[in-house]
Amino acid sequence: MSKSDWTAPPREALRASVVGPIADYDPSSTPGYSGDKDSGAKALVERGAVLADLQEKLFANGRSGDHRNVLLVVQGMDTAGKGGIVAHVGGLCDPQGLAITGFGKPTPEELSHDFLWRIHKALPPAGKIGIFDRSHYEDVLPVRVHNLVPESVWSQRYDIINQFERELVDAGTTVLKVALVVSKDEQKKRLTERLDNPTKYWKYNPADIDERGYWEDYLQAYQAIFDRTDNDHAPWYLIGADRKWFSRLAVCELLIDALERLDLSWPAPTFDLEHEQRRVADC
Amino acid sequence: MSKSDWTAPPREALRASVVGPIADYDPSSTPGYSGDKDSGAKALVERGAVLADLQEKLFANGRSGDHRNVLLVVQGMDTAGKGGIVAHVGGLCDPQGLAITGFGKPTPEELSHDFLWRIHKALPPAGKIGIFDRSHYEDVLPVRVHNLVPESVWSQRYDIINQFERELVDAGTTVLKVALVVSKDEQKKRLTERLDNPTKYWKYNPADIDERGYWEDYLQAYQAIFDRTDNDHAPWYLIGADRKWFSRLAVCELLIDALERLDLSWPAPTFDLEHEQRRVADC
Numbered sequence: 391m392s393k394s395d396w397t398a399p400p401r402e403a404l405r406a407s408v409v410g411p412i413a414d415y416d417p418s419s420t421p422g423y424s425g426d427k428d429s430g431a432k433a434l435v436e437r438g439a440v441l442a443d444l445q446e447k448l449f450a451n452g453r454s455g456d457h458r459n460v461l462l463v464v465q466g467m468d469t470a471g472k473g474g475i476v477a478h479v480g481g482l483c484d485p486q487g488l489a490i491t492g493f494g495k496p497t498p499e500e501l502s503h504d505f506l507w508r509i510h511k512a513l514p515p516a517g518k519i520g521i522f523d524r525s526h527y528e529d530v531l532p533v534r535v536h537n538l539v540p541e542s543v544w545s546q547r548y549d550i551i552n553q554f555e556r557e558l559v560d561a562g563t564t565v566l567k568v569a570l571v572v573s574k575d576e577q578k579k580r581l582t583e584r585l586d587n588p589t590k591y592w593k594y595n596p597a598d599i600d601e602r603g604y605w606e607d608y609l610q611a612y613q614a615i616f617d618r619t620d621n622d623h624a625p626w627y628l629i630g631a632d633r634k635w636f637s638r639l640a641v642c643e644l645l646i647d648a649l650e651r652l653d654l655s656w657p658a659p660t661f662d663l664e665h666e667q668r669r670v671a672d673c
Numbered sequence: 674m675s676k677s678d679w680t681a682p683p684r685e686a687l688r689a690s691v692v693g694p695i696a697d698y699d700p701s702s703t704p705g706y707s708g709d710k711d712s713g714a715k716a717l718v719e720r721g722a723v724l725a726d727l728q729e730k731l732f733a734n735g736r737s738g739d740h741r742n743v744l745l746v747v748q749g750m751d752t753a754g755k756g757g758i759v760a761h762v763g764g765l766c767d768p769q770g771l772a773i774t775g776f777g778k779p780t781p782e783e784l785s786h787d788f789l790w791r792i793h794k795a796l797p798p799a800g801k802i803g804i805f806d807r808s809h810y811e812d813v814l815p816v817r818v819h820n821l822v823p824e825s826v827w828s829q830r831y832d833i834i835n836q837f838e839r840e841l842v843d844a845g846t847t848v849l850k851v852a853l854v855v856s857k858d859e860q861k862k863r864l865t866e867r868l869d870n871p872t873k874y875w876k877y878n879p880a881d882i883d884e885r886g887y888w889e890d891y892l893q894a895y896q897a898i899f900d901r902t903d904n905d906h907a908p909w910y911l912i913g914a915d916r917k918w919f920s921r922l923a924v925c926e927l928l929i930d931a932l933e934r935l936d937l938s939w940p941a942p943t944f945d946l947e948h949e950q951r952r953v954a955d956c
Contacts, residue, residue: 450875477767484760485768486806492769523769581953591942592733599952659874669882670864 395425395433400643406569406616406626413609417573418632423639430635437642438482444649445519447656449487452517454657458562460648461513461520462641465527466570467608468598469580470631472523475570479641480521489514492523505529505547506554513558519645526551527567527615534614535607548618555624564648565624568641569612570631574605678708678716683926689852689899689909696892700856701915706922713918720925721765727932728802730939732770735800737940741845743931744796744803745924748810749853750891751881752863753914755806758853762924763804772797775806788812788830789837796841802928809834810850810898817897818890831901838907847931848907851924852895853914857888 402408403422409415425433452459464472480488491512500508506526514520530551534544555565572580584594601608620626627644631637659666685691686705692698708716735742747755763771774795783791789809797803813834817827838848855863867877884891903909910927914920942949 450872454875473769476769480768481764483768485763485766485771485773486756486759486775488768490769578953578956581956582950585946585950585953589733589939591946592737592940594942594944594949596944596949596952599949599956602956656872657875659877661877661879663868663874666877666879666882667865667868669879670861670868673861673864673882673885 395429396422396643397424398422399647400640401625401627401647404627404629404640404644406620406628409628410613410616412569412571412612412616412628415571415628415630417571417576417630419630420633420636421630423636427633427635430633430639434478434482434635434639434642437639437646441479441482441642441646441649442484444646444654445483445487447654448519448649448652449484449517450657451654452515454660456657457516458564458652459514459516459518459520460564460645461522461558461566462645463522463525463527463565463567464570464641465525465531465567465612466631467572467577468595468601469577469584470570470572471634471637472570474634475568475638475641476521476523478638479645480519482642483519487518489518489520490523491520493525493528506550509554513563516562526554527619530615531608531611532601534611535604548614551619552621552624555619555621559623564652566644566648567619567624567626568629568644569615569626570629570637572631574602576632577602678712679705679926680707681705682930683923684908684910684930687910687912687923687927689903689911692911693896693899695852695854695895695899695911698854698911698913700854700859700913702913703916703919704913706919710916710918713916713922717761717765717918717922717925720922720929724762724765724925724929724932725767727929727937728766728770730937731802731932731935732767732800733940734937735798737943739940740799741847741935742797742799742801742803743847743928744805744841744849745928746805746808746810746848746850747853747924748808748814748850748895749914750855750860751878751884752860752867753853753855754917754920755853757917758851758921758924759804759806761921762928763802765925766802770801772801772803773806774803776808776811789833792837796846799845809837810902813898814891814894815884817894818887831897834902835904835907838902838904842906847935849927849931850902850907850909851912851927852898852909853912853920855914857885859915860885 400422409421464475466472476490480490493508509526530544530547533539559565581598584590616626629637629640683705692704747758749755759773763773776791792809813827813830816822842848864881867873899909912920912923
């Protein structure tokens with residue numbers, strides 16, 4: 391089984407506090423994984439089936455009164471492959487069991503509320519795996535880098551976020567957070583590709599070049615997140631994204647690990663089994 | 674290419690007005706398709722890739738200002754495989770491009786509004802494929818069979834639904850509606866399986882046996898839907914569901930056909946291409 395290519399459990403090998411600081415992190419490295427691209431791609435298929443089974447079990451329990459669920463927060467700089475994670479890891483699951491939300495630039499309505507308002511509305515229901523493509527962490531990333539609100543406001547958000555996630559976890563949500571780290575060279579390559587390929591023009595946003603100019607500021611803002619919001623109950627994982635096959639496999643493994651630790655079993659019948667078997671036999 | 678196993682386009686061969694009435698329909702038949710299970714399964718893989726490409730193109734256009742989208746309504750009696758359609762046809766697409774909603778028994782809040790209230794809230798945004806697992810048609814199916822509202826109320830809903838769907842289509846939504854038809858024998862087999870397999874208990878609902886007692890009434894209620902709401906702009910397809918491989922392939926083909934008729938191309942750049950190419954080269 392390909393999982394044996396892991397020399398350490400991903401939840402340990404990729405933890406932000408272990409592999410950081412981000413400024414020194416090599417986005418083409420594959421911490422804890424000794425396999426190559428081919429074995430990684432094979433592993434994703436095999437482990438995808440494991441993930442799908444666990445996800446169905448979570449869903450079944452959600453339908454049967456268990457309130458637990460999972461929230462995967464995906465952050466990363468432009469071109470780091472956030473959408474690819476949603477497509478290729480989320481795509482391993484039954485789409486009915488997912489609650490995917492992409493958070494863009496806040497709308498005027500969203501801005502008229504506190505920054506967690508739109509987040510609360512998008513939280514997954516019981517039994518589902520919620521995936522956030524960007525999240526409440528935007529409010530301490532671009533918002534901090536560009537001081538879109540005063541420092542006195544954004545600097546308080548780390549504590550607010552910790553409290554929010556603590557509450558989520560206490561209510562039955564398994565929270566895991568992944569930061570996809572792309573290198574500056576790889577980002578340039580990916581931006582170039584988007585402009586070279588007419589099927590990818592729509593993915594290109596001129597503002598990405600502007601943001602690229604704030605690379606160091608973003609690294610600092612990410613590091614602040616890891617320093618202040620990487621908690622055992624809502625951990626941050628730092629995942630090199632220069633190798634897409636690795637980031638997808640890593641996130642798949644982290645989800646499997648989170649689901650396995652829920653120790654799910656198939657729900658017991660909520661009805662009199664023998665009685666219903668007779669009813670079906672006679673119908 | 675497996676598509677050649679189709680002797681007639683699915684949108685013609687499966688149209689409710691062509692293959693009906695439902696009472697005479699053989700749910701194990703595969704109208705318009707001459708292939709067998711193996712070729713059908715192969716075709717689903719091949720055609721799934723075509724569907725995924727078209728869906729990405731729809732999504733790309735939605736991101737670029739095109740307001741069009743698609744709504745797939747899935748109805749069918751218990752065990753007909755509605756969830757399987759969502760999982761195995763929806764599962765061919767990038768989950769980010771889907772907006773899936775399952776409509777259960779209405780909540781007190783939903784009942785306090787008109788029957789289209791919860792439907793409107795779940796309509797897909799631009800560029801997405803909405804999938805309704807059950808829909809506003811529940812309000813003329815169980816509601817009609819059990820007279821949950823007076824006949825004077827439900828009997829008016831056909832016109833209301835036609836008007837609603839006309840409005841949707843005029844606003845840029847491609848609407849297609851599939852009714853999965855399972856035979857009474859096959860339903861009994863599937864209910865029995867659910868009670869024989871602990872991993873499927875959660876799918877079993879004792880009320881399904883009660884509903885089974887109203888089989889003829891449901892056939893009449895379905896026929897009324899086809900007679901009154903099968904319109905060229907929002908057509909109904911009657912799809913035999915005793916062979917799951919066929920129902921999945923058929924719905925995949927209907928979606929492909931709907932997307933192809935949108936005649937989508939990749940969005941043109943919304944920026945000065947050469948200028949941005951220079952910016953990326955210099956960054």
